[in-house]
Amino acid sequence: MAAVVRERPARRGGPVGQEPPPAGPGRPWARRLLGPQRRHLWFWVFTGPFVIGLTVFTYVPLGWSVWLSFFEARNTVTPAAADFVGLDNYAAMLRDEAFTDSLVTFGLFTAFIVPATYALALALALMVNRLRFAQAFFRSVFFLPVACSYVVAALIWKMSIFNGVRFGLANTVLGWFGAEQVAWLSTTDPPWYWLVLVTLRLWLQAGFYMVLFLAGLQRVPPQLYEAAAVDGARPGWQTFRYITFPQLRATSVAVVLLLVVNAFQAFDEFYNLLSDARGYPPYARPPLVHLYYTALGEEQNLGAGSAGAVILALLIAVATVVQARWFGLGRKEG
Template identity: 80%
Template sequence: MLSRLLGPQRRYLWFWVFTGPFVIGLAVFAYIPLLWSIGLSFFDAHNTVTPTHFVGFANYGSMLSDTAFTSSLATFAVFSLFIVPATYALSLALALMVNRLRFARAFFRSVFFLPTACSYVVASMIWKLSVFNGVRFGLANTVLGWFGADPAAWLSTTRPPWYWVVIVTVRLWLQAGFYLVLFLAGLQRIPGTLYEAAAVDGARPGWQVFRHITFPQLRATSVAVLLLLVINAFQAFDEFYNLLSTARGYPPYARPPLVYLYYVALGQGQDLGLGSAGAVILALIIAVVTVVQARWFGLGRKEA
């Protein structure tokens, strides 16, 4: 019996010696919280993690009928409409340009990749207090002043919603280099013979080659990049929190889902039941979006 459990040459034992600590830890710190939280979402859990008052789907009902929650989803939608195409276009354009360089390729890649090492907190700080600080000594308003324009109150006005410029540019700066590296790797994998064949067929370098060779060959990379961009946008928290929150609290606009969830679950109410219901709803939305997007782009379909 024991020897069957241990396996031939005790291989099963060794398997668990190697993977056991990791698997147990993952179970404790990933699966248990998840299940516990699903449980909590059916209880009235103010300030407690061992509630007794079962409320059924009431938390889900109040979450879904809360306009603050639904408007946080709208905020995410607007945010991803800006940030996903912008990052995609910029990182692809940078990759195409860097890839065609004959010298200093590593240098330019390093420069664009460098912001990846910067934290969202520090970047938000630079954007909020130095570039877009809404007073005349800010860099953006100084530049506007050169053209005779009036200073803009970047983060503290909703009409017009200039805060989107700040939010989108900070993430663009931080993440473009990461996707540039992914695109560069994709470009390197395109066989050179395809370009030679295209040249023989009379395709003109530039747009035609990009349209018929490069872009289709980058399909797998593009799908992965778009998926990552949407999932990451959905989880945005750091830059929103650090750019918009002030000593007077968080303004009533530009609250993405995680910021909303943060204040529900850990703000004054500490309503962990409601917060857990929100987390479950968000996890389901992410799962659905991921699957739909993967289907739409035909993930797993073989390359032509």
């Protein structure tokens, strides 16, 4: 008797081990979004809230700020079409001496804080990297200030360490040596407030960049040091100059870029250190402090404030691109 061979129905997804066919043009968008067999579902479950938050709290305000910069928007974030002024807000901000002075203040702050933080973070990383015991403890100790709030640290610096009366720690130490008391935050000649600002930012951020340098130091192949020792290189300055420092080039570029961008965004330490019940003094106003008073001051000129914010963002982008090109970031090594 001839055997009757029954054909099995083909599986929906094709043979075993074969991927299901991609979604065709006629499939609904939800199937394309979720992927075959809903493989992308969990990706959207975990990343969806962050994408929504980033869009609502970052991209939408950025776009709205650019839109406001083309309008005469005073005391409102929804100006009428008749209030369109084009590039007048940008021209007014570039002619504003207070805004240009704030850019000069940023330049001075950058000139102080970038090299000081770079040198201190690198020195701390070199010292911690050479430790043979308790390395994790000292790494945590130096990194701990990064978790401190800028506002809290500014109040400690202002009320306790650099208080302008004899009860401040700095004036107490000066009194031990017979020196006169210093009004650290209200003296403009000499401008002692720069010492307060720079030391505060150094304490807050040096630990973070130390960790970056530590990661770079741990990637340096030990064979390079062994070869240098065989060639007669002295441990110390020669080893650091010809081996360690060149190997930290990529880390150094990243650190400098981050430092410059963070200097552009300085606000908390300036505002909380220098402002008082009378307001903010006319000196040492970084761009964000000036824009804060422009957009949220008495006039509440949100159009001009938005134009200044766009100018500042463009300056950050240009500075970042110029530095990246200068340091050859992303360039293939031949």
